[in-house]
Amino acid sequence: xxxxxxxxxxxxxxxxxxxxxxxxxxxxxxxxxxxxxxxxxxxxxxxxxxxxxxxxxxxxxxxxxxxxxxxxxxxxxxxxxxxxxxxxxxxxxxxxxxxxxxxxxxxxxxxxxxxxxxxxxxxxxxxxxxxxxxxxxxxxxxxxxxxxxxxxxxxxxxxxxxxxxxxxxxxxxxxxxxxxxxxxxxxxxxxxxxxxxxxxxxxxxxxxxxxxxxxxxxxxxxxxxxxxxxxxxxxxxxxxxxxxxxxxxxxxxxxxxxxxxxxxxxxxxxxxxxxxxxxxxx
Numbered sequence: 008x009x010x011x012x013x014x015x016x017x018x019x020x021x022x023x024x025x026x027x028x029x030x031x032x033x034x035x036x037x038x039x040x041x042x043x044x045x046x047x048x049x050x051x052x053x054x055x056x057x058x059x060x061x062x063x064x065x066x067x068x069x070x071x072x073x074x075x076x077x078x079x080x081x082x083x084x085x086x087x088x089x090x091x092x093x094x095x096x097x098x099x100x101x102x103x104x105x106x107x108x109x110x111x112x113x114x115x116x117x118x119x120x121x122x123x124x125x126x127x128x129x130x131x132x133x134x135x136x137x138x139x140x141x142x143x144x145x146x147x148x149x150x151x152x153x154x155x156x157x158x159x160x161x162x163x164x165x166x167x168x169x170x171x172x173x174x175x176x177x178x179x180x181x182x183x184x185x186x187x188x189x190x191x192x193x194x195x196x197x198x199x200x201x202x203x204x205x206x207x208x209x210x211x212x213x214x215x216x217x218x219x220x221x222x223x224x225x226x227x228x229x230x231x232x233x234x235x236x237x238x239x240x241x242x243x244x245x246x247x248x249x250x251x252x253x254x255x256x257x258x259x260x261x262x263x264x265x266x267x268x269x270x271x272x273x274x275x276x277x278x279x280x281x282x283x284x285x286x287x288x289x
Contacts, residue, residue, distance in 0.1 A: 012270035019262030031121030042077035091136035128169030175226035181206035213249035
């Protein structure tokens with residue numbers, strides 16, 4: 008049995024947050040939506056906000072940081088992020104939040120939380136700065152590596168290097184290209200989403216997942232799905248087909264509920280598994 012838990016609390020354009028628990032650390036990744044919702048989601052898996060050891064922020068967009076200011080006032084924790092991302096707060100300069108900041112000039116950077124080594128790697132996205140994370144920690148005689156990367160414009164070498172070798176990965180599968188281009192968004196927004204600093208499509212996600220599975224990844228959680236330009240079945244089918252022949256698990260992150268990637272099977276989580284490998288091969 009794994010000695011850790013890794014899940015999204017919720018994931019999508021309305022807000023993003025994930026949770027990693029190891030024997031020596033409890034880590035929150037991003038803090039979207041309101042603080043009440045985030046704290047309630049943690050409680051749903053038996054975790055109190057005061058027990059969190061650190062928060063790691065990917066970038067400064069509101070769907071990833073909306074709860075930070077309230078958390079800093081009521082539950083102050085070290086908040087690790089790039090200096091450019093923290094510039095979001097230079098006008099208001101909330102004192103409580105500034106006291107929590109652990110700022111880094113650029114990626115890659117590393118931090119230590121308990122026995123977990125956290126490595127940030129640059130991701131291509133149209134924010135002030137953006138990173139994904141790799142978490143490494145001991146499990147007996149072996150080292151476990153898990154990764155988290157959303158809001159990705161294209162598959163860069165930094166992204167590929169950061170995720171290669173992780174056994175479990177939360178990975179963006181934001182949009183179906185046809186749904187996006189035929190949908191109601193303004194044309195310039197469509198181009199932004201499809202651009203080199205936008206979001207990863209289902210096809211691009213599937214290609215990367217197959218590459219990572221070939222390097223040993225066995226658990227995938229597809230995240231940050233667009234509610235307007237994607238559907239869970241489309242994202243699932245695209246990546247599942249690409250993973251045919253690999254022994255992997257594949258799940259879709261819910262926009263509003265906890266989705267466990269690695270952890271106890273009897274926890275109150277949402278699972279979406281719609282096809283077996285045999286069905287895909289037919």
